[in-house]
Amino acid sequence: MHAQALPLDGPVVEAAANAAVASQPPAIAPAVPPGGEPAAHRRPPNRERNRRIALTLLLPLLTFLAVLAGWSALQKTVAPELPTPAATWTHATSVLADPFYENGPNDMGIGWQLLYSLGRVGAGFGLAALVGIPLGFLMGMSVNVQRAFSPLIQILRPVSPLAWLPIGLLVFKAVDPSAIFVIFITCIWPMILNTAAGVKAIPQDYMNVAAVLKLGKFELARRILFPATLPYVVTGMRLSLGVAWMVIVAAEMLTGGIGIGFWVWDEWNNLNVPSIILAIAIIGLVGIALDLVMGLAQSRLDYTKR
């Protein structure tokens, strides 16, 4: 879960490309005899583009149709207890028709379930950013802070965040803070490690510039360290948010109460399988939406992606 993406690949490649352009002496115009053959072999660019768009729409559609066909076949042969795609669709439209109904605390619409889950993820994610990013900076800047924390992090990082849930329940004696605590644990390791990696990856050249300009500690952090590290920080946040959205479902299955994970488990107890299939689709779509938001943040904040 700690894939150290290297966002700096982009500019390196770009710089190499620029250098390649710069190192080419200005080309002399190719000596085409007047009335010579133009580039007649090229396809008209519009047709090429339309074809590409059609394929990017058509091929995934085929995949989805194949999945539906496979599901139908399974349902008809070996797994008759599965609902049919048609029955699931009918059920889904009725569930989605009123996502924000409230029949007491134990029976709320799927919209509420999602919002509660998102709220917990947001809180845990935010707290992890508040703690993890500064700690990552310290670890990147000071070898001794790195020495002090690295072994602890290395031991805790591979642990499933759900293993912390009992500790959370014990300490907080409530469901909400415990789930938030689990998300905090989920998010904090990628944030610390990516931030630290980002600080360490700052080219010596930038530090030399800072040295020649005699930037103070605060200016160094504000003008050089922070902007140079930002792409790594955002990558860490994007990774951790993706994992957090996976973990919250499992955590809520265990804690109960309200939330999309709890809803899945509750519907299972009611043997309401169409709801579970619907939940899988919705969790996936929300996951994509979260990743899109982070991707947008990345393209806005990351100088290497502009």
Place this chain on the structure above:
Amino acid sequence: MNAYLDLQKIGIVFPTARGPFRALQDINLQVAQGEFISLIGHSGCGKSTVLNIVAGLLDATEGYALLKGKEVKGPGPDRAVVFQNHSLLPWLTVYENVQLAVDKVMPGKNRAERRDWVMHNLRLVHMDHAADKRPGEISGGMKQRVGIARALAMQPDVLLMDEPFGALDALTRAHLQDSVMEIQAELGNTVMMITHDVDEAVLLSDRIVMMTNGPAATIGAILGVDLPRPRDRLALAHDPAYHALRSQVLDFLYNRQARPREAA
């Protein structure tokens, strides 16, 4: 003798896994104000190390560097460096890269004066048209021009250039060399430049400092270049005095300090 920049018996030893490594030994050099000095030598001879010691980015093990009679301690904007790979900050525009230096060096000036000074220095290197571009959007030669503008904007006592044109193609390099000559004629900067290009050294320099091969590299010979200024590269191509100087540098590099095998 009271030189403007005075290197006295500078030596440096680096600790390595295989014991101490002596890179430089007994470097003595006096540079006058307004002089253009080139350091030339084979790669690995420690010429960049000399520059880094003057810049204050490295501490000499022995000896010291005096600038205007004061010992150099640590880096500072009075010894601005033009780095080989431009070292512009990619998240700042061309203007902001120069502004960072100007804000730091001229905190007493008001906003409008600092803005004028940034633009003045960008105009000097013919980059004012790209003030709002980011480094990723301009060519390698343009980046190096901005790097030079940033260094000039600090109004340094000595301008240090570490193979400033090494990464550029021949034509771009020629343009930048001409720009540097123009600027130096106008501002009278004291310049210390590292190069491995013989033509560049002869064209730009008042004196060429030729370094022996490491380890324990030192100054092998110093060649005065008394070609009149302004110098024109096309006219010099037919000038016997230019060719004589060029042969002397080549003779030093390829006969007296034959290229070490591993650097080939």
